Amino acid sequence: MSDAKPGFKGLRLYNTLTRAKQDFVPIDPANVRMYVCGPTVYDFAHIGNARPAIVFDVLYRLLRHLYGADRVTYVRNITDVDDKINARALRDFGPEIEAGRMSLNDAIARVTEKTADQYHSDVSALGCLPPTHEPRATEHIEGMIVMIGTLIERGHAYEAAGEVLFDVASMPAYGGLSKRNLDEQIAGARVAVDSHKKNPGDFVLWKQSSAEEPGWGSPWGRGRPGWHIECSVMSEHHLGKVFDIHGGGLDLIFPHHENEIAQSCCAHGTDKMANYWLHNGFVQVEGRKMSKSEGNFVTIHDLLHTDTFGGRKWPGEVLRLAMLMTHYREPIDFSVKRLEEANANLTNWLRQIDEHVLSRNSPTAYSAILDAAQNNDQNDNLAISVEVLSDDLAMPNVIAQLHGMSTDISLGVRSPRSLAWDMMGILGFLGIIDAEVLRRQKVEPEGLSQRIAERLAIQDAADAAKAAGDKDLMKQKFAEADRIRADLAAEGILLKDGKDPQTGQRVTTWEVKR
Incomplete structure (x- = not known):
């Protein structure tokens, strides 16, 4: 492992592409390059979104430690062009749009700015460093149009029914990341739905926009990009045609990352987009798949700022540690x-x-x-x-x-x-x-031990009153003990009652409210 810290034995990473652990050898040790798929900014980030942010932040910190803070480039994008964003803007600002007081584009801008700001606040609270670059899809539309044109020229894309589609059959190595072949994709596809496609697995590079929808001029008419082309263009802009590490959640292997590879390799004439592909495992909540219909949809914001999960707020450092207690490739029951x-x-x-x-x-x-x-x-x-x-x-x-x-x-x-x-x-x-x-x-705050001891004595007196049948005195003493607990809680000290497992005696521990 060249140019890492002297004496270091080497970094090994599990590469989804090869399904094996491999020694990490950067293309250029003076500029180790990593791209991670970031959020689509239409809603607050949920706990599943927190996992890749934390996992790849740890990897970023490790790479910086090994190669030097100024020798690692970390790119995490923001997707701000998506039909989910359009739908959210219509939901939140529909009356204003219908009344002509706001355009759909203005509503979309409000949604994306608010959601991106919240995402930054959330991941910062989780202890994540800012990436080196955080490009937005809307900043790279011109580059997407150029790449799509290149794919058409090279016979890897075609126009049909107002769309530009990638021709998966034109790339013999398609499916190499997900280990899916073309026949499997055809067998599982609903061909009738997209009859204008040459192959059921062909995917959209560019689609038409209505007059109300966001759109940009292109050789194929006014429209907007497909999801996958965005990351191919943004990663190439900041990291080059081939870079070291591409990361994301397990759910992105297919179709998103598979399609990124297809676009990038075919546009650039390379056999790889990235040398190492890393994917974190899924997150479920309280033993069930997270979904709004299940009522267990948990956002980072809610965990940090409300008591809706477990009856209390959870500090970012606790959320981060909870995520890191399980290996990043394994599923987590949050x-x-x-x-x-x-x-x-x-x-x-x-x-x-x-x-x-x-x-x-x-x-x-x-x-x-x-x-x-x-x-x-x-x-x-x-x-x-x-x-x-x-x-x-x-x-x-x-x-x-x-x-x-x-x-x-x-x-x-x-x-x-x-x-x-x-x-x-x-x-x-x-x-x-x-x-x-x-x-x-x-x-330990001054006098805390004495106050805890006083409370324990009061609880013992309450127990004695209960044993003697003096209910009034019992209630009085328990109320006194509760007042001490409440007073300390107001000062930021939480008491936890328990019993010594060996003696059976009552014990009280404390912690700072976080």
Whole structure:
């Protein structure tokens, strides 16, 4: 693996194209290039959209660590031309459009701007770095028209019924990514619906627009591009005809990524579009496929800002950790239980970091402290994390490493301060924490132990009153205990009651409300 950090054993990635793990060898180590399909901005991003944003952000961070921050180019597009966007604009602004107070194009602009802004806010809260470039489809219409013209000239596309279609039979290697051959596509297609196609698998490159719909002038009439051509043009514009990594969700393998390859290879005369194709697994919610009809459609915004999932708001760092607890290629069951587990783990790790590293420092210094921890060549545990992560982003193994470090801190097996420092560096490197997350953590507030002890004594008195049959005193004491809980909650301290598994005695733990 040339030009990566000295001593590094190598990065291996599972390539969907070959169905195998492969050593990653960049085309140009001085400019490692990655393209990931971004959002279609017609609605708030859901939890399924969060997964590729987080997964490929981790890969981006790893590549930057290995090759240098200025030697990695990450492109994530925004699709702002789509019939779903048109439908959303009509739904949201139909009366204004009908009354002539707003054009459809203006309504579309409002929808796309609002949704794109919300997406940026959401993924930022999830700890994702901004990509190097974030092109919008509407900025590259001219390039799409040029590529479509090239495909027609080279015999890979044709006009029919007001559309320009890609001729899949013109590309013998079509289906190489999804492992579908042309006969399988024909067998599964409804030929009668698209009888103007040469082959049922042919797909739209350009389609006509009505006078009301968004459209651009072209040699084939006023119209708009098909979905797949957008990514072929935007990736070529920023990364070249062949680049290193193309990523996205498993659902994009076919038809989207298959069709991207067909367009790009046939337009450029290459046998590849990207050398490595990475795909993250599906996300289901509470054991079921996510859908609005099932009532389990969960947006990132709702998780961050409302109590509709699990009765509370969830911080972005908890959502990120919950996603990373499962290997990126495996399916995830996104559940309240998973979030509670992630929250408990992170709360424990942050408490250890606060106790052993941050407690003697001002919050104004946290940014510098975190930066030093995650960029320290002497952080041996971070080096181990990088090696582990370099085996096809094996995040669950890094999580296991963090658990082991946390246990060692608790047992005092090694220097707690050194381990907590290393742990902080790993969590920062993974994008799970930043200085703001650290500032939200507190050491135990003065007097908290005494207030918890007072509450436990009151609860014991309530139990004694109950045993003696004094219901009035019991209610009085439980009310006093509840007031202490409520007062602490107002101060940002959450109490959790439980029992010691060995003694059976009542115990109360606390955490900072996040």
